[in-house]
Amino acid sequence: MSKYNETILTAGGLDLATRAANGKTKFTITKATATADDLTTMSETDLQNLIVLPNEVQTGSITNQTENVPTSKSVVGTEILFTNQGIDKGYLVNAVGLYAKEDGKDEEILYALNTAVEPEFMPDFADQVLLQFRITMYVIVGRTENVTVTIDPSGMASKDYVNTKIAEIDVNDKIQDEDIAKKLQNKLVYTDNKSQDKNVMTQVAEALGSAVYGFKTIDKDGNVTSILPDSDSLVTLPGEWNNNTGGSTDPDHPAAGVDIYPGSLANGEITERHCLWQGNSDPTQITNVSFSQDVGAKMDRVGEGLTFLLYIQRTAINKGLKGDAVKLPFNYDPNNLAKEGYYTTTAPVPSYIRAKSFEVDKEQVVTYNGIGENLTTIKNHQSPGVGFTFKADKTMDIRPIQGFDNDGAADGITGYTYDVVVEVIADYSIQTAVQQLPASINFFTGSASGDIALSGVSDFFENSMDGIEITMEDYMYIRSSPSGTLQERTLATNIVESPIIRIPKDKLIQGINNNMSFKLKVIASETGKLQPPISTDNNKLGASGVNWQVNGSTSYYFLGFDISKLIINKASISINVVPNLKYSVGSLWQGSTWSWNAVKVSPYKN
Incomplete structure (x- = not known):
């Protein structure tokens, strides 16, 4: 299943959204494109400075402006459809870009982009098998009333279009084109008792009815999976097909890859948390931890998944020499606003990873992108992260991924390194929100x-x-x-x-x-x-x-x-x-x- 990171607003997009929020302009989201270029080597700053998506392979259809953005007047969800129709060579959809045009201007700008954690594979159309890939990009737009989303009519069939096409059909007509008849005969599996003397609608209906044998899917590695109908000729699509939206279903709290926002801890939506491990992971090497309870051979005994309490160990560097290390708490803020004395990230913290995301010996990486300490003299930046690998013996490896902010001086850098330290691992479940007791109550x-x-x-x-x-x-x-x-x-x-x-x-x-x-x-x-x-x-x-x-x-x-x-x-x-x-x-x-x-x-x- 493909997975995509949170949406990144470009510098141009941020400027446009800010002016729209202040009522100084309006703009239109115009198109979406995809690229096969792997952008994971680029820093968040480099991604924000993009003005076009590199080496675009195809343009998708914007099919809808979603209304599933509760209590938000500043976020728009744009539903995008990509198909392999017209694709000569298969590729990995490594990033998707969203373009916008300011009212009164002709120039389109790259407004936002999503990069892939696990990209969707878009096969070629050589065998005439149609594949669709849908993704919803949630983006901050300032004020929704100042934004228009251009819906591509080719991505859907309107009521008027359907009525017009039905009116054009002559039910008494016969298939005259021998080539079309031959293709129907070969491709749609006619049987001997089906006659071309039947009218067009009957023939096509019967042909299509016998043609739906199932679906073929191709993943990013080229593996082919067949999905066949049941005894009632019905095809059941995998539930995960509904989840290609970048991870989180809450547009105000987008996921950071496998790190999701499952609900509000403050509102009581997170429940049944049991401590499975407590300590301090080593920020310099892999730490293997054993759980205090049996988590199952497939991480199937932990409720909804695992939650991780963690902090940053910041180490000062002065002209290439390491100095003191201090403990720095995270500040989780989807709006990426700096907070004094904290390391600000847009990745959900505490981190939550669904149980089904853990596969034996497959590392799950969380990158804590964000403004960090908002240092102003920084030339080089890399966000810190951590990798979690569930082992066959039911233990877990924790691998630190060092981040840094420094001045890039050739004679010895000055700045800081940032290492993620895990101090608690617990399981969790989710529930509906509960009434919170006031501070006047004594337990x-x-x-x-x-x-x-x-x-x-x-x-x-x-x-x-x-x-x-x-x-x-x-x-x-x-x-x-x-x-x-x-x-x-x-x-x-x-x-x-x-x-x-x-x-x-x-x-x-x-x-x-x-x-x-x-x-x-x-x-x-x-x-x-x-x-x-x-x-x-x-x-x-x-x-x-x-x-x-x-x-x-x-x-x-x-x-x-x-x-x-x-x-x-x-x-x-x-x-x-x-x-x-x-x-x-x-x-x-x-x-x-x-x-x-x-x-x-x-x-x-x-």
């Missing part, structure tokens, strides 16, 4: 650590808005036991900036362990050793109650968190945060175990 109130059952949240946290917010105690304590008397304490804000922790919805996966130490921002210390003030209950919960007084005799140091885990379970969490506060006795660190409980869990909205 839990009290004071607890360990396993905490949540009330009101769905099993897979689908109704938790943008994630869960966990409010910790105002104080960290030394307790005589997990639920015993309080002996010493320090304000949590003496150590961390805030006692409130947010876990985004993409990480609310059953079985995932969210390391809380990365969520808690520790206050910086000028000396490098944080010494929070400690209070002691001098009464030890005696008759006078708690009597907290600052302990001036012992200096505690904060040495980090001994434990800082948060595991997501079915409608519940398991949380354990243990601050490491010790005082020095000679060369030894001493002190009791501290604890820090959760007091509230609720949904939150960004």
